[in-house]
Amino acid sequence: AEPAVKLGFIGVGLRGQGHLENALRRKDVNVVAICDIDERMLERSASLFKKAGKPMAKVYKDDVNAWKKMLELKELDAVIIATPWEWHAPMIIGCLEAGIKYIGTEVMLGITLQDHWEVVKAAEHHNAHVMMLENVCYRRDVMAVLNMVRQGMFGELIHLQGGYQHDLRHVKFNNGTQPYGGGVEFGEKAFSEARWRTEHSVHRNGDLYPTHGIGPVAEMININYGNRFVSLSSFATKARGLHDYIVKNGGEQHPNAKVEFKLGDVVTTMIKCANGETVLLQHDTNLPRPYSLGFRVQGTKGIWMDVNHSLYIEGVSKTNDQWEDAKAYIDKYDHPLWKRWGASTEGAGHGGMDFFVLHAFIESVKRKTRTPMDVYDAAVWSAITPLSEQSIALGNETVEFPDFTNGQWMYRKNRFAFGDEY
Numbered sequence: 001a002e003p004a005v006k007l008g009f010i011g012v013g014l015r016g017q018g019h020l021e022n023a024l025r026r027k028d029v030n031v032v033a034i035c036d037i038d039e040r041m042l043e044r045s046a047s048l049f050k051k052a053g054k055p056m057a058k059v060y061k062d063d064v065n066a067w068k069k070m071l072e073l074k075e076l077d078a079v080i081i082a083t084p085w086e087w088h089a090p091m092i093i094g095c096l097e098a099g100i101k102y103i104g105t106e107v108m109l110g111i112t113l114q115d116h117w118e119v120v121k122a123a124e125h126h127n128a129h130v131m132m133l134e135n136v137c138y139r140r141d142v143m144a145v146l147n148m149v150r151q152g153m154f155g156e157l158i159h160l161q162g163g164y165q166h167d168l169r170h171v172k173f174n175n176g177t178q179p180y181g182g183g184v185e186f187g188e189k190a191f192s193e194a195r196w197r198t199e200h201s202v203h204r205n206g207d208l209y210p211t212h213g214i215g216p217v218a219e220m221i222n223i224n225y226g227n228r229f230v231s232l233s234s235f236a237t238k239a240r241g242l243h244d245y246i247v248k249n250g251g252e253q254h255p256n257a258k259v260e261f262k263l264g265d266v267v268t269t270m271i272k273c274a275n276g277e278t279v280l281l282q283h284d285t286n287l288p289r290p291y292s293l294g295f296r297v298q299g300t301k302g303i304w305m306d307v308n309h310s311l312y313i314e315g316v317s318k319t320n321d322q323w324e325d326a327k328a329y330i331d332k333y334d335h336p337l338w339k340r341w342g343a344s345t346e347g348a349g350h351g352g353m354d355f356f357v358l359h360a361f362i363e364s365v366k367r368k369t370r371t372p373m374d375v376y377d378a379a380v381w382s383a384i385t386p387l388s389e390q391s392i393a394l395g396n397e398t399v400e401f402p403d404f405t406n407g408q409w410m411y412r413k414n415r416f417a418f419g420d421e422y
């Protein structure tokens with residue numbers, strides 16, 4: 001049998017534990033080291049090792065730099081990073097400098113444009129692979145639509161939409177003991193994401209979380225593979241939702257009722273692509289609303305939207321001018337990856353897509369090959385955040401996208417989800 005991949009984790013909060021649980025299920029992975037600075041998260045992680053019947057990993061926890069000690073371990077084949085956004089770039093670069101050849105990072109490669117450039121340059125310099133663990137690219141309906149796109153069902157693609165439309169008020173605030181709601185604290189008095197993510201809503205105004213929306217869309221129009229994002233402009237509404245939530249749940253007198261949030265409740269971004277498509281992205285996390293990533297894929301022959309689970313394809317849909325339930329198509333064009341591995345996704349988070357994103361990472365490590373999504377994909381998807389902040393700060397000015405591939409986008413070939421292996 002092939003030797004198991006020796007994996008380390010930096011950050012085993014709620015998301016890291018999700019990946020940890022999936023990694024512990026795999027026979028081809030040994031989790032040898034974990035690092036976190038929150039005892040509660042480390043305890044929860046230890047119980048996952050017990051539950052899986054796997055030997056406990058070595059723990060690094062002394063301070064915010066304990067991960068550097070972990071990287072001194074000579075045996076690590078790969079590292080997964082699931083820490084707050086602001087830590088990703090320094091941790092990725094630290095891993096690269098320590099000689100780690102495969103780094104899987106949770107979403108958002110960095111904060112500033114400079115972060116993104118530095119990570120790209122470091123990955124090139126060390127000839128190593130940085131994959132952003134963008135799981136929505138593996139959503140079953142999204143992959144079926146990708147399959148349809150590649151078979152030309154929608155004709156030539158013209159316009160796409162996506163976004164992050166998710167009421168996060170109970171994620172941005174809690175009572176310090178549970179992850180979701182129960183209080184209006186954030187920062188040091190809070191637990192999990194409310195400890196850090198909310199600060200970004202205080203200080204920043206832009207599309208703070210573009211990758212779940214843009215990743216799947218970028219694969220469909222081959223961004224970095226014969227196509228690229230050329231320019232962007234963003235618009236933000238006023239900010240009311242978070243303040244409203246604090247007053248409603250904590251009262252006017254609660255100290256957090258004085259906090260001024262900079263993040264507009266709905267941020268809308270338009271992107272223009274080199275091959276002539278437009279992409280509309282929305283970030284909408286502060287208001288009451290049901291979850292929806294709001295995908296729309298539209299071409300010269302037809303259109304799919306996820307919010308009404310419907311499509312229309314000229315000459316194929318039976319009734320002119322009328323939406324047709326997409327279900328039969330989603331089933332018929334089920335992606336080969338889902339056909340082969342669907343049963344293995346049992347118990348993996350987010351409807352099974354978390355299985356695939358880890359699977360793709362681990363299989364690439366085992367084969368010592370490129371990851372299906374690479375550092376250029378991670379950089380250009382994440383760079384939407386600083387670019388949208390810039391555009392909004394400049395009064396919605398159109399700003400240019402940097403070309404992280406340095407012209408190679410014209411020649412590179414998409415490697416995402418061809419075939420049924422990983």
Ligand SMILES: NC(=O)c1ccc[n+]([C@@H]2O[C@H](COP(=O)([O-])OP(=O)(O)OC[C@H]3O[C@@H](n4cnc5c(N)ncnc54)[C@H](O)[C@@H]3O)[C@@H](O)[C@H]2O)c1
Binds near residue numbers: 036067
């Ligand atoms: N792809 C998805 O579906 C998805 C879902 C949830 C979260 N995420 C992403 O995962 C990442 C983590 O989010 P989360 O929900 O797990 O947040 P979390 O707050 O639950 O976990 C973050 C963990 O990082 C630890 N940490 C902070 N600084 C550290 C340091 N210097 N060294 C070691 N550990 C440190 C914290 O103690 C905490 O346990 C974020 O990038 C988030 O956007 C992605």
